[in-house]
Amino acid sequence: MLVKTPPPPYYxxxxxxxxxxxxxxxxxxxxxxVELASNQPGxxxxxxxxxxxxxxxxxxxxEEAIRQWKRQxxxxxxxxxxxxxxxxxxxxxxCRVERAYEFG
Amino acid sequence: MLVKTPPPPYYxxxxxxxxxxxxxxxxxxxxxxVELASNQPGxxxxxxxxxxxxxxxxxxxxEEAIRQWKRQxxxxxxxxxxxxxxxxxxxxxxCRVERAYEFG
Numbered sequence: 259m260l261v262k263t264p265p266p267p268y269y270x271x272x273x274x275x276x277x278x279x280x281x282x283x284x285x286x287x288x289x290x291x292v293e294l295a296s297n298q299p300g301x302x303x304x305x306x307x308x309x310x311x312x313x314x315x316x317x318x319x320x321e322e323a324i325r326q327w328k329r330q331x332x333x334x335x336x337x338x339x340x341x342x343x344x345x346x347x348x349x350x351x352x353c354r355v356e357r358a359y360e361f362g
Numbered sequence: 363m364l365v366k367t368p369p370p371p372y373y374x375x376x377x378x379x380x381x382x383x384x385x386x387x388x389x390x391x392x393x394x395x396v397e398l399a400s401n402q403p404g405x406x407x408x409x410x411x412x413x414x415x416x417x418x419x420x421x422x423x424x425e426e427a428i429r430q431w432k433r434q435x436x437x438x439x440x441x442x443x444x445x446x447x448x449x450x451x452x453x454x455x456x457c458r459v460e461r462a463y464e465f466g
Binding site: 350362 | 363364365367370374376378379380409410411412413414415416417419444445449450451452453454455456457458459460461462463464465466
């Protein structure tokens with residue numbers, strides 16, 4: 259299922275990453291982060307896929323919702339583990355969605 | 363490898379999709395579209411991954427570059443085949459990247 263979002267403007271966070279190892283705790287934490295993000299105020303949805311590169315895009319009502327999610331306590335711990343163990347590299351891009359259209 | 367982009371602002375197009383079938387022409391066209399996009403003025407890079415959902419994010423210097431790519435002739439043909447045969451659903455979101463940071 260694709261995420262359904264309201265008409266723009268809203269915000270997207272594009273998280274692109276390369277994995278460093280296959281620590282089983284990664285998968286558990288990744289699932290927990292989806293659960294936690296879904297309960298944050300202003301969360302609109304999330305889509306993920308991974309082959310060589312992993313891409314997770316989360317959608318948010320506004321920038322304040324993104325700031326709150328970035329500072330969420332368990333998420334801060336996960337960010338630290340991400341840098342220490344799980345990713346060899348990542349990029350985070352905070353974007354304002356200006357136009358959107360869909361098919362199907 | 364992750365895409366290297368200049369400091370914001372620049373633009374991102376998030377293309378999320380669900381595949382409809384496994385037409386071999388799809389893969390050939392997908393590779394051709396990467397090649398073509400890479401030669402468009404204002405192209406900054408592209409990242410893709412697919413599991414259940416496919417996500418392709420392309421990065422562009424400005425909105426005019428995105429408009430030109432959308433109207434590119436072979437790309438218009440591919441868009442038509444996409445709606446006719448390759449995707450059961452997709453969403454396109456045009457975004458202004460406002461902040462970005464990276465690790466590794």
